[in-house]
Amino acid sequence: MENGRCKFWLPKKNRFCANSPLNNSSLFCGNHTTRSDARWIPCPVDPSHSVLEENIELHLKKRCPLLKHVQALSLLPFYQKGINGGDRDDQEQPPQTLSPKHHVLPSPNNFNITSETKRNAVYSMTAPQISKLISKIHSVHASISIDIRDSYKIPEACHIWIHRQVDRKLPFQEKHVLQQASILGNLEEFGVLKTSGGDVVRDQIDCHVPSGNYANVPAVVEFGAGRGYLTQMLVDCYGINKVILVERKSYKLKADRSLRQKESLILERLRIDIEDLNLNAVQSLQGIPYLAIGKHLCGPATEYSFAADMTLRCCIAGHCNESKVSQCSSGCYLRGMAIATCCHHLCQWKHYINKIYLSNLGITKEDFHAITWFTSWAVDADHSSDLSGEVDCRSSVEIIRGEEECGRAPCGAEEVLMNMRAVKRAVLGFMCKDIIDMGRLMWMKERGLETELVKYVPSNISPENHLLIARWDNNL
Known part of the structure; x- marks a missing residue:
């Protein structure tokens, strides 16, 4: 001492x-x-x-x-x-801020609906009410005709990481490396990434791109970057000239030190909430095409799962003319995107990107809160096998008969849900995750992007296995 x-x-x-x-x-x-x-x-x-x-x-x-x-x-x-941040008209009360002299940003979690509040609202339902809600979830899931294919890809370019042929000082957890590699593999299969000549991003867009040195030297913007190891793999395996890491929290053991040793690489880290980032005003991105990536936009990195929705707004909403979604504005240089969605149980109605889509399906704000709470069951389940393959609407009859699950009457929602078998709760959780992400996919399609939602790793590697990939569609 x-x-x-x-x-x-x-x-x-x-x-x-x-x-x-x-x-x-x-x-x-x-x-x-x-x-x-x-x-x-x-x-x-x-x-x-x-x-x-x-x-x-x-x-x-x-x-x-x-x-x-x-x-x-x-x-x-x-x-x-x-x-x-999206439309704030649905806030229950106006945000309270400190006096101007403090210059304080309100916490992103202020006035969000907590998981405890969502649970209490669900448990306050009667058995018929919870049965009706679960029946609605099954009906909506069937109506949107979700076809989320398995797309677990390990590209040849990432074999130096898969076989541990990288700097021994870099943190290496196999499950994270496999997830990162599959994200990049899906981008490559989707035609967004190339391995030849360092020209990483395909010309997928009709917008004018300056013909100077930067025209074929794309940048990568990683949202919710954390320590930045997804970008590290991308740089090591595909060759990138410019990297911008967006992260609100300060981290130790970042990939930055290793990345800065690459002489040809320009690295910039922006410590800012995605909610407050005007990407068009980032000087180093002016006139440069870029690829947007994000893996598990949640947890300590952003403290809110709706970072996925904010990332989509940040990259897309300001780039396209809302009245003519097939035409891009002159400042549009987003070329492609891969966003791994995560922690759907933290999603908030006030920030969700496609409330109109859900409303047209008959899902209210209260339904949405319950749906987001149900998604945690998909993560909590035993994932020794791929439970997401069990999602089958034909099992809905067994789930929604709340009165029979109780074995006696009257009973409430808590008893109905507690008496459901774990696999059925997991199935319901996966359905709810699908519905939330399908709304995001449809929002992107409406704005002229060619988009796909895939399961990029088996759920026994990570149950948070949904990946939104997109590029601009030249046919529009």
């Missing part, structure tokens, strides 16, 4: 606190000194850490790291608050 250091033991870090004590007579730093009247409160800027109530003003003025980042971010040209 070092002298002159706080004596508070940090069990998660397996060491003592590295801060200095308050004074010579104190054993602890200001953060760990016990005070009888001390009251710790969550930081109003970043609730992930707490502050002594008496120090809150000083913390907000000088110390909060997120506040400093937000203040710097607001000065950047590509920052535009909520540009990709």
Whole structure:
């Protein structure tokens, strides 16, 4: 134990606190000194850490790291608050913000419907109500004629990663490598990626692209990049000249160090919420065709699953004339896209990209909340076999007979659902995931993209195995 250091033991870090004590007579730093009247409160800027109530003003003025980042971010040209957030008319109450002097961005999770709220709403239903809802899900799933083919691809170009012929210092988890390789393999099969001559992206679009040096040197924008290892594989295996990593959180052990060692590669990392990113204002992308990718846009990287919807808006909504979806604006340089969707249980109605599509299918906002909650069952199931292949509407009769599942009357939704067999709950979860992603696919098709939804890995590798791939359709 070092002298002159706080004596508070940090069990998660397996060491003592590295801060200095308050004074010579104190054993602890200001953060760990016990005070009888001390009251710790969550930081109003970043609730992930707490502050002594008496120090809150000083913390907000000088110390909060997120506040400093937000203040710097607001000065950047590509920052535009909520540009990709979608229609906010469905919010239950107006967002509450701090006073202007704080320059604080509201948390993306503010006023979202939590999983607990969704569960409580479902459990408050009667047996006939839950039976009717499940019947509707089966009916909608059958009506949209989903054909999500298995498309597990390991391209030849990625064999240096598959066979571990990469830098030994790079983190290597086989299941993630297989997922990354299949994403790239599907892009290659779809005609978006090429392995020859470093010309990675096909000319799929009629928009004018400048004839200078950048015309055939595409960039890659990875959304929710995390540590950036999907881009690392793409650069290693296909040859890319420019990389932009979009991520709201700071990470250790990033791929950036390895990527920066490549002399021909230009790397830029944007620490910003996808919701607030105006991609057209990123100076380094001006006039350059780019490929948009994203793997599992959720969890700590973005803290909200609707990042998939925001990514689609960020790349597509501002690029096409809404009245003539087959014609692109002069600033349209998106060439292709691959987005692996994830964590559908966190989706929010207010941010979902195709509410009109679901409404036309008879799905209300309340239905949507329940549907998103059901999707967690697809992930929680036993995936020693590919359960997604069990999705079959002919099994709906067994599921929706809530009164019979209870074995007695009257009973509520909780009893109905708890008495459903696990495989039936998983089937229902997969159906709900299909419905949510099909709405996203249809939104892209309406805007002139050639789009496909595939299962890019078996569910025993990852049950979050839906991949949206797209390119511009020249036939429109």
